[in-house]
Amino acid sequence: MINISKLIGSGYNRFWHNKNFYRVVKGSRGSKKSKTTALNIIYRMMKYKWANTLVIRRFSNTLKQSCYTDLKWAINKLGVSHLWKTNESLPELTYIPTGQKIIFRGLDDPLKITSISVDVGILCWVWFEEAFEIETEEKFRTVVESIRGSYDDPEFFKQVTITFNPWSERHWLKRVFFDEETREDDVFAITTTYRCNEWLDEQDRKRYESLWKTNPRRARIVCDGEWGVAEGLVYENFKVSDFDIEKVIHETQATSYGLDFGYVHDETAFVALAVDQKEKKIYIFDELYEKGLSNQKIYERLVEKGYEKSTIIADSAEPKSIDELKRLGLRRIRGCSKGRDSVMHGIQFIQNYKIIIHPKCVHFIEEINNYVYAKDREGNTLNKPIDEFNHLMDAMRYAMEVFMEKRKARAVPSLY
Structure with a gap:
């Protein structure tokens, strides 16, 4: 029996159980948002036999060394590597007992996203990693529109998970998911920091803390996950x-x-x-x-x-x-x-x-x-x-x- 609290540690209990359509994590570096998301996807897919997941980054060549690696790590962490088939060349992950899939795509090839189909269940979950790289809301919406349909199960839900580091308050992510007056409906949005990562290397922890002394402006973004403030920009155009x-x-x-x-x-x-x-x-x-x-x-x-x-x-x-x-x-x-x-x-x-x-x-x-x-x-x-x-x-x-x-x-x- 897997002990979820021991597995994910602190700071992500609400995230783990959340079923809002949009589940958004704005986090500092070292806040374990990507690792926790990877664990959650693997755990949930083995629980819900109808679920397939699409993993998105702005460029396809960045997926293998980030999300794909994190999800393989999660499979091993959960001790279920014998239940999952890996395909390094695509890349792709398949849950062997049911045939459910985790599919990886980059926004640099939109045609490959709109034409995705699955053999088992329904493509109902999407994970946008490093979403700050996506320069326009329109590109994001194109993928979200592909999450449609329903499944005959009372527990069925669709969900878009978004994880990113906040570089600038001018980014569309702030307006769409964090600003009270303009944010989407059906959104769960949180900010996490390295402080909730009990497994963070002590040297990294000290490095983050020392940044407050040497560079407080950068620390607000890197350590506290706050938006980069655009006031006084040297280049505005x-x-x-x-x-x-x-x-x-x-x-x-x-x-x-x-x-x-x-x-x-x-x-x-x-x-x-x-x-x-x-x-x-x-x-x-x-x-x-x-x-x-x-x-x-x-x-x-x-x-x-x-x-x-x-x-x-x-x-x-x-x-x-x-x-x-x-x-x-x-x-x-x-x-x-x-x-x-x-x-x-x-x-x-x-x-x-x-x-x-x-x-x-x-x-x-x-x-x-x-x-x-x-x-x-x-x-x-x-x-x-x-x-x-x-x-x-x-x-x-x-x-x-x-x-x-x-x-x-x-x-x-x-x-x-």
Whole structure:
């Protein structure tokens, strides 16, 4: 007999038993929301023989290392691995006694979602993991509309489970599921934090707690699961929108790449962008955002992405790293220009453009939603940005130097 309270621990009892149509968890990092959801789905599917589950993330290539892995972990945690069949290639999970299925899809292929059918029971449950990656409510609604039909069982219920970290209060998830005046009917919504995770590693727990001392603004989001507040944003004219990357590159004929170095405590941040000078638009179409990368690893990651021959403008504060990357094979990498007020000059230049971000650039989206102007001790806004959420923002600034230089060149009058 499984002891559910011992299995899930504290903070999720109401979530576990809830049967509202929408079951939403906004949580901090380390709040065990994904692991608890995975356990709940496996447990419930073995209880209700009519249930099949569709698991959704914005991009299909992120499913295998996240939701699929979590659900396999849940099967083993419950001690029922002999009752489940795994299919790594699809991926897919099948409950052997009945043939019920857990199906995985990405929103990057909507046709494969609308055409899903099951052999046993009904497709009645959906789990949207990392729902903050879904840039429009319309994409979300398309999937929800596929959850229809009924089943002849008094215990039958349909449910959409949504889990995410709250990056910005401007996201549609807040309006649809959390704001009293606009929220959907039939919603159960909670916020959980790392404090309800009794199995969290002690080192991680101390790291979260120390964040309150070093970076209280980030701690409110990362530790307490609060919405990122958009007040005082450095860049306000941006949107997340799916676009054809190859088409944009071809039509603009103006790409550039920026690199900000990091290592142990900060991420190495790389951004790829295309610029439409006529329409004053910057298209963000690729990123790299990872801690602990040596220069060799940076080189390998950028080669994997196909940028070996690209002109990359990097942080000139690290000339040694630039020289090493050049020796490794990034022949066209160079340092950015720095001088008095160069940060604000770069920001002001970029503010003349509309920034359009491809939804796969999730770290860029997080940063731009939280990159705000600093304040003094009295709460007055200063004419400089905060020193956080800025690695990709700096990389964008470096990449845009190319276009700043072109503008300066045009402004110099000819002597002949």
